[in-house]
Amino acid sequence: MQIKFEINGEMVEIDVAPRISLADCLRDTLGLTGTHLGCEHGVCGACTVLVDGQAVRACLMLAVETDGQSIVTIEGLSNDDALTPLQASFRKHHALQCGFCTPGMITTAHALLSNEPHADADRVREVLSGNICRCTGYIPIVEAVLSAREHYADKNGSK
């Protein structure tokens, strides 16, 4: 099927089989391998991307469903020259070890802070509870997200 969507700010038009998930499409068709697949049944959250600003599990959505929508992946939340404040905060707080869950954590946290820049620790934990991390024990991830809040409050959600 022919679909057209916006990916990280660029319009793309691709031909994709109906059964291909958004995650497989991003990774295999578009080469955006920052979106990781940890469970493929919607539990681990590693594949979280933003679809029209909402955090979505790319393994549970078919690529064809995103026709006409706007998708942002970890690549779209990253710059070449420097880390974003949220990424720098993850690094500073040692909020990642193996780094496999990290893109999903960052996209989820970005969606949260973009909408709720004053989210408290309980709210951050609640929202991140849909993303599994096996390395860190979550404590530094929550710290990293909390300390990045000021940048979202200041800049109204800009990256």
Place this chain on the structure above:
Amino acid sequence: MTLRNLLIGSPIERVEDLRLVRGRGRFVADINFEDQLHAVILRSPIAHGRIRAVDPTDALAMPGVCAVITARDLGAEVPLIPLRLQPLPELQPFRQPMLAYDKVRFVGEPLAVIVAESPQLAEDALEGVRVDIEALPAVIGRDAAEAGDTVLFEAHGSNRAIRWTAVRGDADAAFRRADYTRRETFRVQRHAALFMEPRGFVARWDDETEKLTVWGAAKVAFANRRILAAAMGLSEEQIEMIEVDVGGGFGSRGEFYPEDFLIPFAACLLRCPVKWIEDRREHLSTANHARETECDVEIAATSDGRILGLRGRAWTDNGAYLRTNGSVAPRNVAQFMSGPYDIENIHLTTDHLTTNKTPTGTYRGPGRFEGDFVRERLIDLMAKDLGIDRVEIRRRNLVPEAKMPFPLATITPFESATELDSGDNHALLERCLTDFGWDQKSELNGKLIDGRYHGIAVGCFIEGGGAGPSENARIVLETDGSFSVHIGSAAVGQGIETIMAQIAGDALQVPMNRIRVAHGSTNDVTEGFGSYHSRSTVMGGSAIVLAAEKLKHSIREAAAMVLRCGAEEVNWDGDRVGGPGDMTVTLADLCTEPIEAEATYRNSEFTYAYGSLAAHVAVDVETGEVEVVEVASIKDVGRMINPLTLKGQAVGSIVQGLGGALLEHLIYDEDGQLLTGTLADYMVPGADCFPNIRATVVELKPSPLNPLGAKGGGEGEIIPIGGVIANAVAAALADYSIEPFDLPLTPPRLWALIGEVQRVL
């Protein structure tokens, strides 16, 4: 030798993070070739049965299918996965074939490999392979395994693979003279490492060079190259194993599994790159499980609470086969049950049982989590029985510093004696109590507050690290004046690019930005032993220190030629070298071609980090739910390379342990079907589960065994968690006289225990 201590000990932000936080890591699933094919594994749906047919005819006719590989395609003898650790003759009958050929012995065992043009087409073709298996009764649980009415390996005739025996002193004599004894049965449930990145491989055979390249190696790339070469009939030089970013290991990832052979085999057969990425269901039913242990153990003590002896038996359910390291945990249960306590008389055995479940292997703190659960529970029970304070009874029994080095029980067969290298257990216990606020919290103990019963507990542990025999490091001074450090240690997400650069930077007296750490390939160094048993920093780091000394010597000699002076007269500040006169040369100018040095660090003694951990829980007797109000731990690693990453290991280890104590359970039904085969059924800790964890790591007693003074520290805090949480729950429910003997302490289990007491009351 002295190291200028600038980088070592600093909480340096990790080099790895720059790519990982931007989604620019390169994991094995991210490796692709234009002409690659995709493999899926057809797995047994039956736990125990005789294979009558695996017929691929229909699958071969399906669209995009290139090949279906069954056991008969692997040659006259199907290769077996060898034992990497403790390769005893009596364990050989239990090895797993790369593909099942006569019998299947667990649900998920590989029967065939389907290779197709896309992963979707390969998965479609799974239904096209006709599998005919005559089901046999499944052996599930210790009773069935010991009864032996059905055996997994008819030629062996028994489901018991081996009995390990740990001995120190004379346990029976100690029990005869003891004032006090208590004997209980404990069970630790089957659970698993569950690293987040599924396993996977991309393998490519090059016809021109006759070389095989395998992406997706982890943990023990050199050992796996040796195994793969033997199974494929290739020389080791023909194989390069490449380790890209690795999404967690915890002992399980990187061991040799059937796919480690099957995917390279398919690539060689089809002369095409072949890719396979595990899905989560496959992971839960085929990657190593761990921990399932039952113990019947007795403690003996004097009336004033001095432990005289431990004796008893353990049974480990090791699943269908003995893979590379399946005997480590059963052995450790017996050898390390005494932990950091001064127990002179020990006689403990472990029977290693085979059942129709997924094979087991090491998981962070293998055998130690299980053994510590038993010991810490027995100590609290003993304290209660004797009317002695739980902290005081630990003070009376911890190994005092004056007795270091302190020998532990010796294990047989594959005899191994080991001793605690150094440490002050008492100092860390006291510090833990202070940090935790033990005295204040003691007032809550056993109290009903806001509808929940509160309880606290503390336990002490040791962590073995720095396993030998050796590790290699090769350092190259490149022509641009930078240094490349090549090591045989493996990255499994613990940040070794950063840690090794810190060690190399101090050893070479140069800033970290001049150092590049390469650890990704079996071509980097001549031999490597990888990352397990908390050994990378100790072994790889020490090898770097030695290689740096050799390299500095070579650089001085090269400089002496240019500066026309003696090598011993050459000074350098990491950037420029100078002689006795004014003349100086930059390293880049000095080095017209790369100068390199390789060194091997050898050590056969283990390091022992040690510490204490305290927990505060609140139990809702209406639901059986346990809230972990707080955990505080402290551990001495002798010398910290990077406090930031080490503390990260400690906190992560605690939360993993809480998962094992309270949530995680791989449950089988009587037919051998795994009932918790998805992440919706297998519960792991989430961000909202355990918010209050405080881990402290200190440098109190450096290890006398290596030039860094470091002790392996990647596992420790997980080890005492099961015992401490169960003791805290028992303390909370003292009014109910509930003593948990089985993990995990899930709400239904605890609720049932509370219900039994209430019925009696």
